[in-house]
Amino acid sequence: MRYHWVITASAAALLAGCNVQTASGDSNTVSAAEAQNARWSNTTKDQLRKAIDGRAAHGLDGKDFAVSGDGDQAMTEAALAYAGALAQGATDPTKLYDVYTLKRPEVDLKAGLQQALAKNDVAGWLNSLAPQDDHYKRLSQAYVALRKEMAQGKAQTQPVVSDKGEAIKPNSTDPRMPQIARQLVVLDYLDPKAAAGDRYTPQMAAAVKKMQSDYGMEADGVIGAEALAILNQSDDVRARAIAVNMERLRWLDRNPAATRIDVNIAAARLNYFRDGTLANSRRVVVGEPDHETPQLASPMFRLVANPTWTVPRSIQKNEIAGKGAGYLKANNMQWEDGWIVQQPGPKNSLGLVKFDMQNEHAIYLHDTPAKALFGMTQRARSHGCVRVEDALGFAKMLAEQEGVIDEWNKARATGEQTFVKLPREIPVRLLYQTVLFDEAGDPIVRNDPYGWNDRVSEALGFKGPASMRVKTGAADVGP
Template identity: 65%
Template sequence: MRTGTVLALGLLLSACGGQVATDQNAASSADEQAGPAKWNDRTRGQLRQAIDARTAHGLDHMTFDVPGGDDGATQAALRFAAALARGATDPTKLYEVYAVPRPSPDLKAGLAAALRSGDLTQWLNGLAPQDANYRRLSDAYVKLKQQPQDADVKIAGTGEAIKPGATDPRLPAITRELVILDYLTPDAAQGNSYTPQIADAVRRMQADYGMKPDGIIGSDALAILNMSNADRARAIAVAMERLRWLERTPPATRIDVNIAAARLSYWRDGKIVDSRKVVVGEPDAETPQLGSPIYRLVANPTWTVPRSIQEKELAKKGAAYLKANNMVWKDGWIVQQPGPKNSLGLVKFDMLNDHAIYLHDTPAKALFGLVQRQRSHGCVRVEDALGFAEMLAKDEGVSDAWHKARETGDEAFVKLPRQIPVRLLYQTVLFDDGGEPIVRNDPYGWDDRVGAALGFKAGKALRVQSGATDVGP
């Protein structure tokens, strides 16, 4: 998208005194010489052609009528352009909290320029994300839509449950889905044999979804594994919409957390330099979709227990529990002192937001071994958080200050010389080693509202059933 280049040029010129007015006048004069922005048969045809090709963006379940008259064509063009440039839906209306930076191109100016040049096609084609992931999603969606309905491959529900130790022709398809969902490693598939290793994977999946973990593959387990092409297409269309919500040129150095997959990616100068597991909010205590920077590292943090946790989970605990967990009353609040039992662990990554959301360490290391890591009260727990803090401190040139802060044993703060942007995102479609999109589970059921807003029929809402395992944030 070229709007970023135009913006950068404008900022550069604004630092040069009166040059801005001169260039603006020159641009206005050039526009006038090019003639007024008017519709004609050619540009109307380009608009209709672009709208007819909206399947490539997963927008084929929405209508974008082009009524007669210039005003109607303008409104239709702006609506379709907005769908490509910012998303066909508004995440701030779909979610109670959505504060990830979004693109804001001047679509009216863009349309006017396109009409003057007589080339709407080039302008519209440049509005959607241009990255490889978006193209892969688009290709996958178009391919699914081109398949005949009877080509949908399903794991047959024969009425016969599959018990551990059995052989069944459905096992290869079942194990393939277990691998995609991260419950099974690719080398564990054993043809038609239902091995103990596969049974363990099924039990873990059943437990995550609130089923009896007996390893028996019946109708309930198949409901999770048996994703139709329609389900996949809907998930991919939602994934494209979520990418359209995002600014096209994110900060080159940043931290992205995929809440749905419970994974963190650390970008440095435009490249991923680290990726690790995280634990995020359980359903009903969801980690919100935020854009919020880390501005300091906190060594040996204290934890002031939020009122919600204090009232719901600690109200019935006695003084012995508080003492055993190094908690004290301070000014009407329960405060957990620094130490190995502290729910924030040994480091907190302080962030700037109004929702008390941040990244931190945790003493509950076993949670990182789970597949579904939606287990916290909303904050993000980082695997090997001390190692990650060491990495950030080194990259930001504050290693010495960080080491000194840790050695005190008391709560100590190390301000970063520059803030590191963090984006808490939600994506249920990932990419395999070959770059092909694979549809994962939707632990919060958050794809439902986006899919419905895009015109899709309701999907299967199979939410993770976790239950927080400790009182930590």
């Protein structure tokens, strides 16, 4: 997305006494005297040019923020454009995705620039606009390091291991093993001393399994097309993926609720924060690629014990139609007012608890009878809703912490659908992040199950892919 501002006068003519809303939410007032001094100087012009020249630190080197001249208006336009990219993102997620409702930063850029000019510190103002957390900083460091290696001609740009031939199983031999071993060493999965010619040794198999697990694959040790894609993934692709994930962080509100639930759709994992501290983390099952879980913000307002499930028309038409009365009876389903409704019980597709959320897309968290799915590495297998591992345990935790455990226990004991309202809403954010960090703090570009990286990468001005997709398998009938 391009940022457009109509500037009809120089920065010195910006209104005095503005209220400046910074990226961190702090509020400051620009005095009339400061406003009078809000002019571009040689120092602030140099600061702006230097900041734009260093935009690779934010993965923005694919975008052109060139200053079109040396005049105040040209400087102001360039400063506002670059500041907008740092503060809110260089792209608009609502235009890249059909559904995107996560809160974005609200920043008064004109007032911020006015104050920066008055203080002769445009560099400091620009530095304050991007996310300040450690995760963003580590992504920045990794991106800069990769780009530096590429500039020096040290980066991997061409496939190293041939993808021709059968899948390689542990304890077999294959002429590609020396190249595979070399890549495993480069990726820090294998000790250089463990390479053993053409033989696929147990030590190498353990390294491959760790790699598969890190990238969200089934950790079976078999080197097939997907494992080879990881081994051959160029540093250019990795760099673009990191840039995309920095952009996604810039889209987000810098001050999320201290008590909240964050679900990383790409990693299929839920993190529960209580009063600013990570209190719990667990696996989830998210939508399969044809039924993506959307990126949205939605408050959880109640727990539902022993929920019923009204089967959506699409599932009713595409997956249940024609199965007959026997199927409905076996799954405790019945017709009610023209809809198929699954009654409460252990076979209910929502399990024994539903976490109701307020949104127009009918997306919520819930339990499931299909517990085996949580043991799979690839967990993009639902129709869009989010299934929670040990959902009953999670519901009990929330009920205890929110002071409604007695009501919750009574509701469960009824065996019928019963609602327990939470005394306060708990914000839920469904996010999409494909770059995680291993125990050593190194970035791992994970599976991009929906292929969502590429569209952001292209919008950031990069050429070529920024994602790796791993086939996940089909969803079951549940939501």
